[in-house]
Amino acid sequence: MENNLAIAALGALAQTTRLETFRLLVRHEPDGIPAGELARLIAVPQNTMSAHLATLARAGLVKSERQSRSIIYRADLDGLRELTLFLLKDCCGGSNELCAPLIAELTPCCGPETTPS
Template identity: 75%
Template sequence: MFRLLVRREPTGMAAGDIARQLGVPQNTMSAHLGILARAGLVRFERHSRSIVYRADLDGLRALTLFLVKDCCAGNAELCAPLVAELTPCC
């Protein structure tokens, strides 16, 4: 679901469309989207009768940085393979 929202940036998707595309009941999808919204990973806006969800890329960036900074506990060589994979070449 989150990858789908990232691919749909910046327009986002209505909750019902996400549920239909993923084959998930709408109430289940709404619960999952609510959890991601409270975690700061998705944002939503009401448009008439539907709610449009978008990936919160700033929230994703903050979470990723927290995890990477915390993962090595001061031992930089543990995170070196991850950093190398995330760093574009030249």
Template identity: 80%
Template sequence: MDNDSAIASLGALAQGTRLDVFRLLVRHEPDGLAAGEIARQLDVPQNTMSAHLGILARAGIVRSERHSRSIIYRADLDGLRALTLFLVKDCCAGAPELCAPLLAELTPCC
């Protein structure tokens, strides 16, 4: 990942509704959710939700797939992984013991 891609991803997440959408989709991996269901769960008008989903998709952290008449959205975990690694790649100037608390927080779930 490069700076521009990281900025696009972080910018997409730097808005409350989009952050809520992304977190909701992460919780619903690997099945994902239909756009209408996302809008319903977050109480956001469908046309507004469509715009938010488009921004997240263009940033590379959400992907979509058509199933019949529905579009199913999923968190792009590869995009999340790339962004996370970009942010912590040079963690603590090569002193891994300083990053241990961060890794310990992730260990129980991941």
């Protein structure tokens, strides 16, 4: 990821409504949420939500898909992964022991699923 795209993504998330919207979309993966429903859930006018979604899309954080008369928005998890890796790639100067607490914190929600024996 280039610096300019990282700055755009961080800037897009540096606003309350957009951050709430993005986090809501992440929680609703992989189904996504229609634009009108997003506006209702966040309690903002639909035209305002459209502007916020456009900002998030330009930053590579959301994607949309038309389904009949609705536009379904989803978090772009690839964009989130790229941003996260960009921020962490130089983490702790490459010292695994310093990054271990961060990795442990992420593992409960994002680790590989295991099946009980």
